[in-house]
Amino acid sequence: MEPYLGFSSHDFENDARFQKGLKTLNITGETQENILKMKIFYYNRFVQPIDLEGYRKWQSARTPQSDRGEQACSSPHRDVNPQTLQETPWASDPTSATQPRSPDAEGSLLSFAEVFQLIQCGKEVPGLQKLNISPCQQSPTVSQMSRRPKPWEGKS
Numbered sequence: 224m225e226p227y228l229g230f231s232s233h234d235f236e237n238d239a240r241f242q243k244g245l246k247t248l249n250i251t252g253e254t255q256e257n258i259l260k261m262k263i264f265y266y267n268r269f270v271q272p273i274d275l276e277g278y279r280k281w282q283s284a285r286t287p288q289s290d291r292g293e294q295a296c297s298s299p300h301r302d303v304n305p306q307t308l309q310e311t312p313w314a315s316d317p318t319s320a321t322q323p324r325s326p327d328a329e330g331s332l333l334s335f336a337e338v339f340q341l342i343q344c345g346k347e348v349p350g351l352q353k354l355n356i357s358p359c360q361q362s363p364t365v366s367q368m369s370r371r372p373k374p375w376e377g378k379s
Contacts, residue, residue, distance in 0.1 A: 226273045227281040230266050241265050272332075 235241050244265065263275050333348070341348050372378065
């Protein structure tokens with residue numbers, strides 16, 4: 224939940240890199256949804272990885288708490304310095320390095336070995352979408368084109 228709090232408090236209005244990107248894209252009259260997607264893309268790229276669906280769930284769970292919570296979501300805090308966020312990568316968080324990771328914890332990043340072990344054990348990998356893929360039950364069709372001759376086969 225901390226990454227989403229950091230995202231909602233990030234000062235995009237005074238972030239020079241974000242504003243430069245918006246000017247490059249020549250944005251005019253964008254919807255709030257598209258602007259939110261752009262902010263999430265930027266935040267993922269330069270600050271810390273988060274996903275749009277997780278942020279929406281976090282925001283909807285946080286919104287009904289109080290009117291004060293709505294104001295905190297809509298107005299960013301001004302005490303976040305974008306320079307320090309860009310200089311410190313999210314992976315060097317000292318608290319995450321000292322605490323053991325649980326593969327079942329929501330929002331935790333798993334290493335390749337941990338994902339491999341979960342797959343071998345037949346457990347679910349957290350964060351993956353279940354796709355409803357079923358095989359096609361139609362019989363195969365016969366090819367309509369003739370086979371192209373190989374270069375060493377004579378042109379008979």
